Amino acid sequence: MEYNHNEIENKWQKYWAENKTYKSVIDHTKPKFYVLDMFPYPSGAGLHVGHPLGYIASDIYSRYKRLTGFNVLHPMGYDAYGLPAEQYAIQTGTHPAITTEKNIKRYREQLDRIGFSFDWDREVRTSDPNYYKWTQWTFIQLFKHWYNNKTDKAEPIEELIKEFEINGNKNIEAATSQEEIFTAKQWDAMTEKEQQENLMNYRLAYLSDTWVNWCSELGTVLANDEVVNGVSERGGHPVERKLMKQWSLRITAYSQRLLDGLEKVDWFESLKEMQRNWIGRSEGAGVYFKVDGYKENLLVFTTRPDTLWGATFMVLAPEHELVEQITTPDRKDAVEKYVKWAKNRSERERMSEVKTITGEFTGAYGINPVNGEKVPIWIADYVLAGYGTGAIMAVPAHDSRDFAFARHFELPIIQVVTSEGEEPVDPETWDESYDSKEGIMINSGFITEMEVKEAMKATIDYLEENTIGYGTVNFRLRDAIFSRQRYWGEPFPIYYKDGMPYPLDESELPLKLPKVDKYLPTEKGEPPLARAENWKTKEGYPLETNTMPGFAGSSGYYLRYMDPGNKDEYFSKEANEYWRDIDLYLGGDEHATGHLIYARFWNMFLYDIGLASEVEPFKKLINQGKIQGRSNFVYRIDGTNKFVSFNLRKEYKTARIHADVNFVDNDVLDVEAFRDWRPEFKDAEFILEDGKYICGWEVEKMSKSKHNVVNPDELMEQYGADTFRLYEMFLGPLENHKPWDTNGIEGVYRFIKKLWRLFFDENGNWIVTDEIPNDQELKVLHQTIKKIRNDIERFSFNTAVSQFMICVNELTDLKCHKKQVLENLTILISSYAPHIAEELWNRLGHNTSVTYAAFPEFKEEYVKENSFEYPVSFNGKMRFKIKLPVDMSKEEVEKRVMKEEKTKKYIGDKQVRKVIVVPKRIINIVIG
RNA sequence: GCCCGGAUGGCGGAAUUGGUAGACGCGCUGGUCUCAAAAACCAGUUCCUUCGGGAGUGCCGGUUCGAUCCCGGCUCCGGGUACCA
Structure with a gap:
């Protein structure tokens, strides 16, 4: 028989499908091994040659593991909710479900053609009601739980209510936005609505007024990881800050655990580092500054409590809630103007103008709690509302941004740290601030002469003793904004009564995505779901009109694969206790700060409430590289329809034009195919070299416009x-x-x-x-x-x-x-x-x-050699080889080699200084 | 700016990291077969060379009998991230 790949491949692909060769079932006689690919969003363009790279690698690994006796779980599915299908729906009126279905079909055909060993009986699609039922279910659980910092886990909200009824909230240590303390009596006296508002500050899924990344082009808010360089990751549209009522997930409650968990997993160090930076833990202190003439305190966060004596002014973010209140009448106009300007500035402008120093004086003064000094309070947008407390104490001598600000507005600079052994110099003469944490304190009350690190600790102790501050840890990680003003996503299982949100009963799930006449916001600017008829509960309460973001469905899909058909549960205890976690996860590193953090959080929560049996879902993770395009170019001589071959192009003035890589073979252009490509090339002439037209090439992104897309089907x-x-x-x-x-x-x-x-x-x-x-x-x-x-x-x-x-x-x-x-x-x-x-x-x-x-x-015995061909080198340079028995002693080897004619030749009249023999490796003779 | 990667023939890469630099493949050169071409097969292919050799893993220096690998200092390329207090 001749080798006929099409015949053989069709035959066996059919056989595997018919015999369900790769079906996996729980088998306690074998160790399990779970190999997972990041499931794809089925785009309309189908797979190009870069997509299957990771799938092929994971498939090889899965097949290998099966051969070595493991019970392998290797599933595949689709991340089916996404913006492209919705954008297409807006343009054409085609329901995104139809587009998605069509794309999935095409994906499946392409995947099948490559011969993967997926267990397709376990396929999940995030847009399938049988799947998103459990996304909605998890959301309800998040809504019904709070984070107890004492036990360091999520706990049912009922228990919190019980505690409120007995003791109020004074003994509670929670991850919360609630700052006020109330008693049991006060709790009792609250109306239901007030109680609900209060509980909202504790829930792990909560509704609040939040500063969001608003993208008006897409008509929706975006999560931090969906904004790149101040524009939307998808489409590159401008993004602005906006205060909106939005659902969020209190992922910040898990900051420390998300950080610690990284120690337990086997991932690339670079990826872990990205997550560490994204979580952004920093230790420091919260310090209360009194505002002169007011009873309010201003809380600032600093990583350098030791430099408190060097604080010569304070800066608030323009959005800070106290700005309006403390601004003096004479400064009011200027401050209001600045706040307005800062608000209207796009994220992108703000980021590109980092070097420009702007700010306004509020007219108010803070009082430094350690020395009673009055310091002016400024506002400036280099202080961010979203980080720390949105307010800082500025220590220009020891922080480069404060230094630049002080220089620009001529504010005083006081040195409080000096590098050891050096005399302090007047800060007015400095070119830059002294930011190092190495040094000795000066001009700093009781901590003077202490080492920086010692001084930090002493200051925190002092702050705590005098209740003017406390040691604390701050995280850069923000709560995940969970609402999207889009159609093609999971509906929230939430209805509103008296303006307060309540979860649907679990028996009502899944809450299916309703039909709408158009996939656009309403005239009033409500999300598309507000167009749906009868979008309310049986009792007539209105349902939430936002939908969930893309990462909702992808946060727990790997758990559903364990038991995808389960009608009564997310997944059974039995299935989860067998398959447990992913032994090998393969995907791109673009998910480092998005999916891979959300999924870890999601899983950790399910672990807390007793569903998942492992804290970390992805034991080992490998990022496959991206496959880029390799573009080809032809060189047209200016003003002609003549094309000159690559190596001759310097002799002419030419313009470089992309040629489709599909009619270039080994950089040689198929001239006829090129002529037929476009009418304007029909009469093209070519200046050849060696009878060929050689193209230039360059590595670029694989894209249609660069004519470098290679289709795997062909x-x-x-x-x-x-x-x-x-x-x-x-x-x-x-x-x-x-x-x-x-x-x-x-x-x-x-x-x-x-x-x-x-x-x-x-x-x-x-x-x-x-x-x-x-x-x-x-x-x-x-x-x-x-x-x-x-x-x-x-x-x-x-x-x-x-x-x-x-x-x-x-x-x-x-x-x-x-x-x-x-x-x-x-x-x-x-x-x-x-x-x-x-x-x-x-x-x-x-x-x-x-x-x-x-x-x-x-079997070792078959590869064992009884002789080894030693490379003999002179001063590290290999000259010849000599075959000697492997068990020959070093001395014997040396003796043998020195007797060789060739050795004598290479030594010549030089002196042998040393002979090094490394058994089964090398012989090196040092001469000179 | 900061943090990670990386740099090896004409090209993709190998050397399981102190021990034969360039495995394997592409491309190229020559040959066999053929009327011819394709396919297939065989041989060669780091560079320079006066054919003795010499140089060589981005650059400069160091450690070592020996460095692609370790150390110090650069250059360039890729990625991440950024008024994060």
């Missing part, structure tokens, strides 16, 4: 899925970002055909024999077993492909067609090239899938 049609899979892996290390280059796939295709010819001769006759393999053949096989196992375990898929090539080359040279060897090779390669492996396995006489075979055992 490659698979031409070379087959097995070749495609091997080639994607052969491209380079999995985690590297790398350009796609179709040049080279031929080499892998040649390899596959060469593999086939170990089993069939050129006339297609089966030539496998039952002969006993010889030592050489066994050595090749066992070297390969060892290398493949090793390489897969360390995710070095590219070098494994090389080893397969070496193995097949050597077996071909040895003319080895022996069943004992080839059978093992078939199993080895089955995780990389499953179709051809399945065909060969079948022809070797097996009637079950190679999936259920056992990974060949490596």
Whole structure:
């Protein structure tokens, strides 16, 4: 039989589907292994050549784990809610569900063509009511829980209410926005609405007026991680700050646990570092400053309590709630003008004008609690409303931003830290502030002469003793804004009574997405769901009109895969206790500060309430690199329709034009295809070199406009899925970002055909024999077993492909067609090239899938050498090799080498200073 | 600015990190087969060379018998992040 990839691949893909070869069920006799890919958003463009990279790697790993005796869970699904389908709906009126369904179908076809070992019976889609029922259910649980800082976990809100009824909130330590203390009596006296408002400050899912990132172009708010460089991640539209009533998740309650959990997981260090920075823990102190003439206190956060004596002014964020109250009449106009200006400035403007120093004096003064000094209170937008308390004490001598501000507005600068052994110099002469935490305190009351670190501690103690401050930890992480003013997302299971939100009863779930006439906001500016008829409960209470954000559905999908059909529960205890967590998670690192933090939070909450059995959901995580495009260019001579080949282009004035990579082969342009491409090139002329038109090339993003998109379907049609899979892996290390280059796939295709010819001769006759393999053949096989196992375990898929090539080359040279060897090779390669492996396995006489075979055992004895070819180097330079027995002693080796003619030649008339013999490594002779 | 990566032939990359630099593949050169081409196969391919050798893993220096690997100082490229107090 001739190797016909299309025939073989269709046959086995059909077989796998019909026999449910990759179906996974709980099996307590085997250890479990859960391999997960980040599920895709099914976009209309389908898969390009970059998408399957991670899926191929995880598939190889899954198949390998099956061969080594694991019960593997390897599911796939779709992150089906998303903006593109909704934007398309707005333009065309097509319901996003229809677009999504169509895209999923196309994705599935493409995925199936690559031969993945997914258990499709476990497919989940975030937009499926059977799935989002549990997203809604989890939201209700978040609404019904609060975070107890004493026990460090989420607890039911009923218990909080009980405590309020007995003691009020004075003994409660919670993650809360509630600052006022009330008694049980006061609690009792509250109306239901007041009680609900109060509880809202404790709930893990809560409604509040929040400063949000508003994107008017998209008509919705965005989470912090959805805003990049001041514009929306999707579409690049401008984003502004706006105060809106929004649902949020109190993820900040989990800041410390999210940080600590990173120590327990096996992820790339760079990714962990990104999460650490995003969580942004900083230790310091909260300090109360009295406002002169008012009873209000201003609370500031500082990481340098030791520099309190150097605070010469204070700065509030323009949005700070006390600004209006404390501004003196003479400063009112200026301050109001500034606040208005700051508010209307877009995020992007604010970020690009960081260097420009702006601010206004409020006319008010704060009183430094440690020395009673009066310090002016300013407002400036370098202080952010969203971080710390939105107010700072400014220590210009020891903070570069405060220093710049003080210089600009001519405010006093007092030095309080001096570097050890140096005399203090008048700060007026400084070029920059002294920000280092190394040094000795001066001019600082009782902490003078202390070391900085000692002074910090002493100051915090002092603040706490005198109740003018406290030691504290601040996090950069913000609560996750959870409302979106869009149609295509999960409806909130929430209704409103007297303006207060209440959760639906769980029996009402799923609350299905209603039909609307248009996918746009209403005339009154309400979200699209407000257009739905009868969008209210049975009792007539109005339902929430916002929908959940994209990360809602993706935060717990990996748990649902464990038990996707469950009608009564998110997932059963039994399923979760068996599958537990993801042993290997593969995906792009663009999710570092979004999905991967939200999902950890989601899982941690489910752990707290007793559902999930592991705190951390993703034990090991690998980021695959992005595949970039490799664009090709032609060079048109200015003012002509003549194109000059790459290496001759310097002789002319040319313009560089993208040529479609699909009619360029090894940078050689198919001139006819190019002429047919566009009418304006019909009569193009070409100046060739060596009879060819050579194109220039560059690595760019893969995109339609750059004509560098390579479609996997065409490659698979031409070379087959097995070749495609091997080639994607052969491209380079999995985690590297790398350009796609179709040049080279031929080499892998040649390899596959060469593999086939170990089993069939050129006339297609089966030539496998039952002969006993010889030592050489066994050595090749066992070297390969060892290398493949090793390489897969360390995710070095590219070098494994090389080893397969070496193995097949050597077996071909040895003319080895022996069943004992080839059978093992078939199993080895089955995780990389499953179709051809399945065909060969079948022809070797097996009637079950190679999936259920056992990974060949490596036997040291077959690769053992009794001699080693020592490289002999002189002063570190390798000159010749000499074969010696491995068990020869160092002394003996030295003696033998020194006797060699060649050794004498290279020594010449020089002196031998030293001879180094490293057994089974090297011999180095030092001469000179 | 700060924090992470990275730099090896014409190209993708290897060297499981002190021990033979350039595995494997692409491309290129020559050859076999063929009327010819394709395919397939064989040989060669880091650079320079006066054919003795010499140089060589971004650059400069150090440690070592020996450095792609360790240390110090740069340059360039990629990514993340940014008035975070």
